[in-house]
Amino acid sequence: MDFLLIGLCLNWLLRKPPGLILCTLGIFSKMLPAVNSGCPQxxxxxxxxxxxxxxxxxxxxxxxxxxxxxxxxxxxxxxxxxxxxxxxxxxxxxxxxxxxxxxxxxxxxxxxxxxxxxxxxxxxxxxxxxxxxxxxxxxxxxxxxxxxxxxxxxxxxxxxxxxxxxxxxxxxxxxxxxxxxxxxxxxxxxxxxxxxxxxxxxxxxxxxxxxxxxxxxxxxLVKVNLAHFPRLISLHSLCLRRNKVTIVVNTLDWIWQLEKLDLSGNEIEYIEPHVFESVPHLKSLQLDSNRLTYIDSRILDSWKSLTSISLSANTWDCGRNVCALASWLSSFKGRYDSNLLCATPEYAQGEDVLDAVYAFHLCEDTVDPTSVNTLSPMINNSDQMFGYGSAAATAYAPEADEEPTTYAITVTLPGEGAENAVQIHKVVTGTMALIFSFLIVVLVLYVSWKCFPASIRQLRQCFVTQRRKQKQKQTMHQMAAMSAQEYYVDYKPNHIEGALVIINEYGSCSCHQQPARECEV
Structure with missing residues (x-):
């Protein structure tokens, strides 16, 4: 319609000049409603x-x-x-x-x-x-x-x-x-x-x-099954934060490209060990604010591509099961929150997980620290079950063809109190040994400081006395030798019958005299 109006205007403009006025009026009359309706009041x-x-x-x-x-x-x-x-x-x-x-x-x-x-x-x-x-x-x-x-x-x-x-x-x-x-x-x-x-x-x-x-x-959501997302082949980020999830499973064996998974703020208590095998490219994982007590070692083995992880605000059990997690965190080169606190046992409550592992040597002892001196037969089929705080033993006489049973003495302390007692015993023993060693060192230093100069003087006096005694002995030996020395006669016979001359006191002799002595013949 607009093009038709423009064509008519051009026709009027070329043929009849008065048509210009009519054409202009027509155009304005056509545009006026649009302008008025274009921007409401x-x-x-x-x-x-x-x-x-x-x-x-x-x-x-x-x-x-x-x-x-x-x-x-x-x-x-x-x-x-x-x-x-x-x-x-x-x-x-x-x-x-x-x-x-x-x-x-x-x-x-x-x-x-x-x-x-x-x-x-x-x-x-x-x-x-x-x-x-x-x-x-x-x-x-x-x-x-x-x-x-x-x-x-x-x-x-x-x-x-x-x-x-x-x-x-x-x-x-x-x-x-x-x-x-x-x-x-x-x-x-x-x-x-x-x-x-x-x-x-x-x-x-x-x-x-x-x-x-x-x-x-x-x-x-109370359960997360990664099998619900089997065809999301391009998914990089999945946020499941703040649900009511208690368990994470995967009932379908498949691989996808997930890089970020947020499961924080749930109630997760259990994760299937093979869950993360389907996400080999996972880089960021949030598991904080849940109810996890430990992480299975197979799960830790599948966290090879992680660069960031959050595990704080869980109920970590700092017993033997925490060793795998502590070892993994020690070698992890990515980012993780440092606020990992122990919830159990009682002696480690509130302690940082890694600090507790190193302080209490949780992963060094091969024997349960709560077990000391319990009587239990070292045989596979044991008929005796011992309760906490009880002491019982059964006399067993072996038959002629049987070998005697070897018994190991062990007494299991009851529960967390036993663990606490063992730790206190270790601390007290170590402290006493340190104090005793310190006292011995101090005693040795004091005795040496007090007695060393006197000992030197005594040794020197003994040495001088010994020298004097030796000199006196030498002088006495010399005097004894001089007094005991006898005159000797050097007889020189004049004729060949010396033996008869000596007997008959005939012939000449010469006397060699020592000082202060007279010659005697």
């Missing part, structure tokens, strides 16, 4: 985008044809009737959040084929008909969060093959129908957190081949 217009926000509107503005974007946020709309948006065929986005909408009729969005983004959050919608989104096959993003949705129709999202983001947070949804997302093959982000889900069907998420992030936090 109190609304803000930016080209073909219309913003009618926070105006307390109870009805849709009229004459909005040609608009590409419409925002009716923070108003008082209560219902969306069939055909209410007729004439907005150019619309690409529609914001209706923060109103009082409680009902949406099936054909309310009729002829809105170009709409890519629809926001209905923060309303009072309790139910959506099956064909609600069918007139909008080009939807990329839908936000239904913060409503009162209690159930989802099985075909509610049928035909939305281009949908990439879906928010349904903070509703009252109790069940996800099987294959409800089967047509949403382009969906990458799905948020069903803060609802009332108590269980998941195995094929609830069938068809979501491109889904990368799934939020199921703050629901009422």
């Amino acid at each position: 109190l609304c803000r217009c930016e080209g073909r985008l219309l913003y009618c926000e926070s105006l307390n509107l109870t009805e849709m503005p009229r004459n909005l044809s040609g608009m590409m974007g419409l925002s009716l946020r923070y108003n008082s709309l209560s219902e969306l009737h069939d055909g209410q948006f007729t004439g907005l065929m150019q619309l690409t986005w529609l914001y209706l959040d923060h109103n009082h909408i409680c009902s949406v009729e099936g054909n309310a969005f009729q002829k809105l084929r170009r709409v890519k983004e629809l926001t209905l959050s923060s309303n009072k919608i309790t139910q959506l008909p099956n064909n609600t989104f069918r007139p909008m096959p080009n939807l990329r993003s839908v936000d239904l969060s913060y409503n009162n949705l209690q159930s989802l129709e099985p075909d509610l999202f049928h035909g939305l093959r281009k949908l990439t983001t879906l928010h349904m947070r903070s509703n009252a949804i109790k069940f996800v129908p099987v294959r409800i997302f089967q047509d949403c093959r382009s969906l990458k982000f799905l948020d069903i957190g803060y609802n009332q889900l108590k269980s998941l069907a195995r094929n609830s998420f069938a068809g979501l081949f491109k889904l990368t992030e799934l939020h199921l936090e703050h629901n009422d």
Whole structure:
């Protein structure tokens, strides 16, 4: 019609000059209604985008044809009737959040084929008909969060093959129908957190081949079975925080690309040892604020790709079962929270897990520290069962062909008190030994300090006395030798008959005299 009017104007302009006036009037008369209807009173217009926000509107503005974007946020709309948006065929986005909408009729969005983004959050919608989104096959993003949705129709999202983001947070949804997302093959982000889900069907998420992030936090799930997510081959992040999960299992043997798993704030007491074998690329794991007492060594062996883990606020049992976890944490090179505290036994309560392991030598003793001196036969078939605090023994006389039974003396102390007593005994013994060693060292130092100089003087005096005695002995020996020395005679006979001359005292002799002595013949 506009092109026809322009053609007539050109014809009049070329043939008859008075036609110019008529043509100009016709154009202005044609454009005037559009200009007047393009931006309703109190609304803000930016080209073909219309913003009618926070105006307390109870009805849709009229004459909005040609608009590409419409925002009716923070108003008082209560219902969306069939055909209410007729004439907005150019619309690409529609914001209706923060109103009082409680009902949406099936054909309310009729002829809105170009709409890519629809926001209905923060309303009072309790139910959506099956064909609600069918007139909008080009939807990329839908936000239904913060409503009162209690159930989802099985075909509610049928035909939305281009949908990439879906928010349904903070509703009252109790069940996800099987294959409800089967047509949403382009969906990458799905948020069903803060609802009332108590269980998941195995094929609830069938068809979501491109889904990368799934939020199921703050629901009422009591069991997590990784077999519920078998076809989420592109999923990288799964959030199951703040549910009521007590057990984590996997009843299907398959491998997927999950990198982040959040199971914090649940009531998990048991995890199947092979659960994490299906997620070999897992990098971040949150298991804090649960009821775990220990981690199976097979689970620890499957945590090869982790770079971050959270294990705090659990009820860790710092007994022998904690050794595998302590060893793994000691060699772990990634990030982990340091607030891992022991809940049991009593003597280790409140202590850091690693500190308790090293302080109490929990992983060094091969014998249970609570067992000391218990009488029990070292045979496989024992007929005697000993209770805590009891002492009993049975006399057994072996037969002729039987070998005597060897008995080991062991007395089991009762419960945690025994462990406490053993630890106290170790501490006291070590302290006493240290004090005794210190006293011995001090005593040796004191005695040496007091007695060492006197000992030296005594040794020197003894040495001098000994020297004097030796000199005196030498002098006495010399004097004795001098007094005992006799004169000797050197006889030289003059003739050959010396023997007769000596007998008859005939001949000459010479006397050699010592000093101070006279010669005697």
